[in-house]
Amino acid sequence: MSGRIAQKFRSLAFEGKRAFIPYITAGDPALSATRDLVRALERAGADLVELGIPFSDPLADGEVNQAAALRALRAGTTVEGVLETVAEIRKSSQIPLVLFTYLNPLLQRGLERFATEASRAGVDGVLLVDLPLEERLPGLECLEACLTRIHLVAPTTELPRRQTIAKAAAGFVYCVARLGTTGVRDEVPAEAEEIVRSMRTLCTVPACVGFGISTPEQAAAVAVYADGVVIGSALVERIGAWGLTPDLCERIEQLARPLAEGVHRVSGKGGARGALLREPTGEGERGRVGNSCA
Incomplete structure (x- = not known):
């Protein structure tokens, strides 16, 4: 059986x-x-969820996500705790889950150990923000066999490197909408559409756009040309403001629902990507349900 990420995108394309x-x-x-928030986001219309593993020295995160990571670390969050939370989520949900992380927390645990534990817990994919494609570390082969490794493409990524990334692409390609760090912005730059169109000529996995998208209107505008829309800081900021209020999940669900509707109301004949209806050939989806790592 194909992995949850591939299945979800094929279903959406159909x-x-x-x-x-x-x-x-x-x-x-x-x-x-976190466990309850994932369920709330799914009720609001989320198709996949990215979970950030908190790290003390982030490079790609803006002020909002940095503050969230510090709050999580102060609350005692560990890699082991995140994986236990994923396992709890899996008791009631099969929504695809991708871990957004930096390399150091995984090195501390051991890449092979992390890969095996994450797969068993029910993680589908991993986005290693600060590990270049060319770096081959002990245990990385196991990680890529157990989980779908998502790769980033930035506005400054030149064509030869885009071609290299396309060959390794699995699950979906994360197209960074702007230079700099994550955070709420007033508009989405035109470069994002260029990246999506470029990657579509190079690979068949979906091209999703993130960094700076924060309103239903922005989400709908990006969904016109992208296969998926990633929204983080707008949600994380409110989680920080509302904290452990009794109705936190209800508030986030209400906040996320119009964002989901903004993405979903954009439709295309035959699906966003007709090619996505094909079964993966082996390169496009490495993380499998029921794979040997589990």
């Missing part, structure tokens, strides 16, 4: 829909809240 992919920091304000 329906002519784009993916709404919210991001939240695991452990903010607590891991018990």
Whole structure:
């Protein structure tokens, strides 16, 4: 059976829909809240969820996500705790889950050990923000066999490197909408559409756009040309403001629902990507349900 990520995108393509992919920091304000927030986001219309593993020295995160990581770390969040939370989520949900992380926390645990534990817990994919494609570390082969490794493409990524990334692409390609760090912005730059169109000529996996998208209007505008829309800081900021209030999950669900509707109301004949209806050939989806790592 193909992995949950590939299955979800094929289902969306068949329906002519784009993916709404919210991001939240695991452990903010607590891991018990993360479990409930994922369920709330799914009720609101999330198709996949990115969970950030908190790290003390982030490079790609803006002020909002940095603050969330610090709150999560102060609350005692660990890699082990995040994986235990994923296992709890899996008791009631099969929504695809991608871990957004930096390399150091995984090195501390050991890449092979992390890969095996993450697969067993029910993680589908991993986005290693600060590990270049060319770097081959002990245990990385196991990680790529157990989980779908998502790769980033930035506005400054030149064609030869885009071609290299396309050959390794699995699950979906994360197209960074702008230079700099994550954070709420007033508009989405035109470069994002160029990246998506470029990657579509190079590979068949979906091209999703993130960094700076924060409103239903922005989400709908990006969904016109992208296969998925990643929204993080707008949600993380509110989680930080509302903290452990009794109705946190209800508030986030209400906040996320119009974002999901903004993405889903954009439709296309035959789906966002007709090619996505094909079964993966082996390169496009490495993380499998029931794979040997589990």
